[in-house]
Each structure stands twice: as C-alpha cells, then as structure tokens.
Amino acid sequence: MPYRYIGPADIAARAFPAGRPIRSRADFTAWYSGADHRDPLFTYVVTTDGVLRVAPRRSEHVACAAGADVLAAGEIGFDPSGRVVEVTNQSTGYCPDPSCWPAVAAALDAAGLPHPGGFTSTFVFGHCPVCGHLNLIKDDDYTCAVCGTALA
Template sequence: MPRIYEYVGPQEIRERSHNSPPGVPIYSKQGLLNWFHDHREDLDQANQLVATFVIDLKGELLLAPRQSEHVACAGGAPVRSAGEITLTTKGEVFEISNQSTGYCPEPESWPACQEVFERLSVTHPGHFTQQIIFRRCPACHERNVVKDDWFVCAICGGDLPETWNFSSDGI
C-alpha cells in the first residue's frame, strides 16, 4: 500500500493557505496544455514552466503556480506525492522533484506520479530528477533535508534516523 503523506509543515502556513485556491485538477494531456497556456507569463528563459504539484488521494494531478504552498494546492488534504514540476511547451515533464517541506514525501512516492503521467499520456523522465531526503530530528523535532548522506540535524546537531519518520502525530 502506498504511503499517504499528511501535512507536517508549520501551522501558520496551513492557516494562511485556507484563503488560497486549491490546485487545478488535470484530467487529460489537453488539460495540462491548457493549464500551461493559462500560466505562460511564468515561462522561464528556456520556455519552460515550473509549478507546484501534488498527487491527491484519488490519484489526480493538481497544479498551482510555483509560489503556491503545497498544502494550498492540496486544499489542506493528505497527498500521495508532492513537489515541483517543470513542464515544456509540448506538455511534457522535463524535470520533477519531491521538494515539498510541507509534506516531506519520500522519493518512493514516485509511482504515484508515474501512474498519473502514464494515464494522461504525458512524456516524463521516469523518476524524480531531483530526489530530496527528508527527516525529522528526534531531539528538536525540526524538519531536515539530508544532503550527501549526512544524517545530522542542521538545527541542533542531533543524529537523524536513516528511515523516513514523519507521521500525523508529529514524530
């Protein structure tokens, strides 16, 4: 059974997100192209668009502008995956990551993304092009990004566990 990711970020961000619109559900490749077209003012120099995404519990892709919080994109609900996605003008996934400090999803959440892209017939890289490892510090409870396999808390210097350790009860 795939893991469900509850929001584990700051409560003030969750509260601020109540007034933000949820992400737009994408039900087809044409829907993806339409969303891209509607946000073309955010294109980068390579004519690509970086967006916030979540895969909801129904397995649907929700997109929001890059500056959006993941919890807002998800309408406050738990997700199967979350991160940032870079789309091309052809409606292809150029890059994708699990970078969401609000949900802290594992790289192992990739199959939820792949399932959506294949159902929508969207070309994708077949994996997260940037994989983020998140851990909560057992000592100070801070969320951490693990870099270069260095499992040490950036805040208190405590050891971080090697296995994913977020849950809806806080640790």
C-alpha cells in the first residue's frame, strides 16, 4: 500500500534534491564512501517501484522521495560493510505503518544489503479527527495529546 505525503505543504514544495537510489552493493559503496558519517542514521524511503533511496538524516522524507508516494519511509543506519544496523518506520511526513517492513526488506535484499529481519524500532501514528494533530502512539494510548479525542 503506497503512502502519500501528509506533512506540511511548504515542506513538500521545497522537496529537492531527491535521495540517492541504492539498487546494488556497488551503489551503496559509492554513496557510503562519500556520505557524512557524523550522524550514524540516514533518512530513507522505498519508492513505489521498490527502490531504496537514502539522504542525510536531517533531510525530509518527501525530499528523499522527490515528492512521490512511497512504500515505506524512516531512518536507517549501516555499518561500513553495508549491513543494516538500525532501521525504523519513523516518518511523520508519510506515517507508514509497521506493516510496511516487507517493502523495506525487499529493497534491501534487492540491493544486497544484509538487515536485521525487521524494524529495530517501530512507530505508530494517529491523526486526530477533531483537531488534526499528528500523534505518536505510546503505550497503546490512542488518545490525542492535544484535545483528548479518541484516535481510531
């Protein structure tokens, strides 16, 4: 199921440049050798054609995806060999459900990048139908943190 960007329109309007596609181990090596490693995590998306795209962590997921819909989005960390050491679905712009893991695994497998077999941290998001606030669900509390409305 593709996820559409639901974040602020002004962020989407500045959604450039796109993330770097990683289709193979060679793509990873070329990108990783020039990446800034001061922050061990990176922004990622899986495009609707199943390609992993990566960008610096402080960039927006919608920029990494060039404004397009995605199959998954979050943060990812690698060791120098290309093994994934951390991967999440943390993206408040796309709010992907934890069930998007198979798309992440398929993209990593296609690129030849070993991974942990599941998200190392998962996040669940809920939009309030009354005030519109985006909530990060914690401790199975599906209550809007702003107005107290029950979230579906």
